[in-house]
Amino acid sequence: MTEPYSALAYGWVAAGAHPFNATPNITSCIYDEKLHRYEITIKDEPYIWQKYVTLVQPEGQCFAVPSPSEDGKLTVWLFNAQGQPAQANFQFVTYKL
Numbered sequence: 001m002t003e004p005y006s007a008l009a010y011g012w013v014a015a016g017a018h019p020f021n022a023t024p025n026i027t028s029c030i031y032d033e034k035l036h037r038y039e040i041t042i043k044d045e046p047y048i049w050q051k052y053v054t055l056v057q058p059e060g061q062c063f064a065v066p067s068p069s070e071d072g073k074l075t076v077w078l079f080n081a082q083g084q085p086a087q088a089n090f091q092f093v094t095y096k097l
Helices: none
Strands: 009-013 026-032 037-042 052-058 063-065 074-079 090-096
Touching: 009 026, 009 037, 037 090, 052 063, 052 074, 074 090
Parallel strands: none
Antiparallel strands: 009 090, 026 037, 037 074, 052 090, 063 074
């Protein structure tokens, strides 16, 4: 590594898909009820999971699983302790490789 990486995007997302304390390049955040996942759009970044490192930390008894990107969006899947899809507050940070 010849130069330090800096975060491309980060934020705290409320369970209802409302980003707070997020970088201004987060242009959209929704919760897809049908697919049970959050979809985050980063301005001018066609997010392809192989080109980024993303860390997700949910609150409470939920856990996040690795998820592929779709349509250039960062997707976040959360599950409760029983393994069922869940909506919860979470924090994320993503770095471009």
